[in-house]
């Protein structure tokens with residue numbers, strides 16, 4: 001493994017993953033060997049191995065079952081299914097069976113919200129879990145049947161495309177958009193991208209042409225194109241579909257971007273949860289190399305470009321561009337201090353563009369039809385179309401492509417939503433809209449989104465939704481800066497306290513304080529947006545909180561008096577002055 005990766009530390013994630021596949025886990029002596037071979041201090045290798053949730057520095061079961069734990073999975077009964085599997089295997093969630101056969105746990109959203117509840121078994125995705133499947137799964141594990149021999153239909157992942165527009169109707173042969181872009185020349189093609197008004201589809205909405213221009217003119221020995229396929233925002237799965245059925249368009253968009261900025265190398269960072277896409281994507285790259293669409297002198301021009309795929313290892317924060325670059329360099333995915341920005345100091349400190357999968361795919365349309373054509377689609381400040389990943393309480397979950405400017409009401413009608421209470425836009429980090437806001441429009445000038453669109457009907461309790469999000473952020477905070485590391489943990493404790501019936505207005509005030517603190521002082525977008533949905537839901541669905549606040553006075557979560565009752569009983573000392581309050585029964 002080390003040989004194949006050239007003892008290169010920047011490939012540490014690949015080295016660790018392949019070693020773990022071979023040995024089952026990353027033992028201390030394995031870390032030693034890897035550190036020596038790549039010439040890094042042991043602590044540096046250990047910090048990477050310890051950062052990612054898909055790397056294991058202690059033995060885990062030979063079967064590792066991870067239940068997807070997005071709110072949409074919960075609405076479909078994932079918790080009950082996980083408990084049923086644990087009961088059948090005589091196991092507690094989060095523990096390894098005593099014989100080392102199996103471990104069962106939960107993981108953050110796996111990008112299968114349109115076909116949940118979902119799970120990963122030895123990192124292979126299984127959709128549409130049912131209690132029958134759980135029964136069979138328990139038998140297959142007990143009989144130690146290799147996962148490769150489990151029923152093939154369990155692993156079938158559907159695209160569920162419900163509405164197509166210009167992007168999903170793309171039907172050009174591989175190489176056609178590239179030929180059009182190359183024929184324009186790099187400067188003219190970049191001008192077309194600027195003219196198009198294309199903005200990044202990952203949520204921030206930065207103008208793509210401006211980003212590419214900044215990178216192109218930045219000095220550096222090499223320039224890099226990075227495709228951010230670390231689609232980790234809860235409720236989004238559009239990139240999964242693009243990478244499954246439109247891989248050529250994505251790779252072609254990367255190649256065009258390389259042409260525009262003067263790069264020879266592209267890197268596609270694929271989230272670890274989409275590992276099942278790795279082989280098909282590698283096969284697509286091989287086909288493109290054979291067809292002369294990657295490599296040297298592409299399509300007879302003086303242009304060399306190739307693409308490498310790197311696999312993430314279960315860290316939501318790596319969707320942040322500088323954390324993703326750190327991860328590509330073999331390090332823990334902790335966001336960098338910016339400036340400098342990646343366009344001047346990115347991968348290996350060289351000028352780098354990081355673009356979302358959908359943004360790069362859209363570049364093919366611009367190469368073929370031109371920027372003016374693209375700019376005419378959508379709304380005034382939001383050119384083109386947007387893919388929405390629709391899930392939750394709808395009759396037809398899946399992928400919907402609309403020109404920017406579509407209203408929430410129209411999306412709900414198309415998806416067959418009835419009796420809708422709320423829509424969570426753009427994942428756990430986004431805004432929650434109540435029914436008086438459904439006339440608003442998906443566009444950067446109104447409701448911007450990276451694509452997640454989760455629907456909740458009047459039968460849902462929004463407290464469950466917010467609790468899921470608060471736990472998600474506490475789990476995914478990278479721990480680099482104190483406001484986010486502590487703030488997300490405090491919020492989790494406060495939400496759990498309110499859920500347990502010990503909440504008071506004091507706890508809501510505490511959450512407000514955390515909100516203000518985290519928004520003003522967090523190092524990156526995760527900490528800044530971790531309380532957005534919490535406060536939307538708190539303002540718009542107040543009764544769900546109020547009915548849980550049992551007391552107007554502060555109530556401690558930890559009841560010291562009650563905790564001492566056993567000691568009092570054992571020592572026989574129970575004088576009245578030793579009690580803080582009336583003892584709880």
Ligand code: SF4
Nearest residue numbers: 478480481484524527
């Ligand atoms: Fe890490 Fe959170 Fe700080 Fe971002 S805000 S650097 S995720 S601890």
